Amino acid sequence: MKHIMIIDDSPTIRTSVEYALMGLGYPIANAENGSDALKKIAAIKGKGDDVALCIVDVNMPVMDGITFIGEFRKDDKFTPVLVLTTESEEQKIRAGKEAGASGWIVKPFSNQDMVKVVQRLVK
Numbered sequence: 001m002k003h004i005m006i007i008d009d010s011p012t013i014r015t016s017v018e019y020a021l022m023g024l025g026y027p028i029a030n031a032e033n034g035s036d037a038l039k040k041i042a043a044i045k046g047k048g049d050d051v052a053l054c055i056v057d058v059n060m061p062v063m064d065g066i067t068f069i070g071e072f073r074k075d076d077k078f079t080p081v082l083v084l085t086t087e088s089e090e091q092k093i094r095a096g097k098e099a100g101a102s103g104w105i106v107k108p109f110s111n112q113d114m115v116k117v118v119q120r121l122v123k
Contacts, residue, residue, distance in 0.1 A: 024119070066099050
């Protein structure tokens with residue numbers, strides 16, 4: 001079974017992303033930072049499941065989104081990673097792409113936009 005991993009230090013954002021994606025039929029896992037997410041992804045894979053998509057914030061304590069993408073890409077080159085952020089600066093977008101991000105969505109987002117982007121990435 002493939003899961004969607006939502007990584008954001010804001011419980012409100014995690015809940016709203018989860019709400020937007022409920023109808024897609026994927027089990028959803030949440031993490032509050034990149035380090036937490038890497039542990040939870042390892043647990044998912046340890047049970048024989050996998051991750052269909054990671055949705056990650058950029059600015060988080062402990063391990064930020066760009067660092068998470070770099071660490072995640074060491075073991076997984078193909079799973080799409082969608083960066084979810086308030087940042088729209090070119091420099092951050094470039095850093096995300098260089099680390100291996102598959103796409104970028106800026107907060108605030110509409111549920112329809114989130115679902116469209118996710119459907120495109122998890123095909």
